[in-house]
Structures are given as structure tokens and as C-alpha cells.
Amino acid sequence: SQQGEEDPQALSIQEGENATMNCSYKTSINNLQWYRQNSGRGLVHLILIRSNEREKHSGRLRVTLDTSKKSSSLLITASRAADTASYFCASYSGAGSYQLTFGKGTKLSVIP
């Protein structure tokens, strides 16, 4: 069953704008991760935020986590055409878990 659900399903923005994607999950988590998938390729890990963290930055990426609302958001600032991809949130539930459960993804299109 899907643990995470991303919103929106698709997002189209102009180059230079910021892109925000949201993720909601159902059960308590150990950490939440975001992945990017370029068309026809495997997923690439972007950033991990632990359940006791509220915000994390990596380059142009900013991730927030609200465990009370069971939600997370991924912000990509100053987007580039190369950011065009699908973005997935994924989470492990419980300590020592090996089962990473993915959402259905947000398809981001950045128009040059």
C-alpha cells in the first residue's frame, strides 16, 4: 500500500521560479526521503530528513517535515530546465526497517 502521496501530481513552471511539492504519509516514520527520476532512468536520492528534524537544506533544495500533520514538502528554488523530472517521497516506518515505501510522484516540468 502507498505510504506517501504527493501533491500535485503534475506541476509546470517557468525557469527561475520556485517549485513546491508536498507529500503526505499515513503511519509514523523513522525518516522521509525525496528522490528524483529522470525519464527512462532509475531514481536518484536527493535528501533525507529524520523524524526529529523539521527542516533540511541541500543546495537549492529545502525539505520540511511536520510529523503532527504527517506531511513533508520539497522546495526547489530558482528552477532550471534540468530539474524537469518526477519527484517521489518515500519513508521507512519504524526503527530498523528495510521496507521503503514510495508515493506516486509529482511530475515537474520546467519551461526554459
Place this chain on the structure above:
Amino acid sequence: NAGVTQTPKFQVLKTGQSMTLQCAQDMNHEYMSWYRQDPGMGLRLIHYSVGAGITDQGEVPNGYNVSRSTTEDFPLRLLSAAPSQTSVYFCASSRGPNSPLHFGNGTRLTVT
């Protein structure tokens, strides 16, 4: 480092045929897993392994077999292919529980 290598990249099978999807990693990761990705469904876990000789079922294991005789390799076997197994299959590995996954580039399988 090659990372996670999957072969073949593409495969067409007839209903009832069998085949093995190969996956190898050179990062000495204990954990390996297989996911399938279908349109609108995100990624779903098929089987996973936490070390050589140890495997377990994920969310959608029916119709698939796995074994793990070495740390490096984790093949996925389809014993009698069905059209419902048409999908893109991804192999992934990680250092351990709650860790980010490293993905291969996938095998696109069509069953006619």
C-alpha cells in the same frame, strides 16, 4: 564504481515464458531490493534481502522468486510470465536499515 547494474535493459516475453532479471552491485551493500513501477502506481516493493542467504517478501511478491547467494547479486525470476507483469523493474541497494537506496537504471519488460 559501477553502482547498481541491471540487465537486460529491455525484454519481451510471451505469456508462460520464464526469465531472470539480473542485478549486481559493487558497493558491498548488505541490503538489496526489487521494485516494479507501473503508470499511476508509483514504486511497489516485490522482494528484498538483508544479506546473503536471507530474503523476504514485499508488497507484491506473487509470481516472482528471488535468491541471494552472494552479497553482490540479487536476481529476480519470473517463473511463468503473465501480461500483468508488464512493467519497469528496478533493483536497488543500501548500506542498511533506514538508509537511502541506490537504484539501477531499470529493466523494461513487456509480456504479450
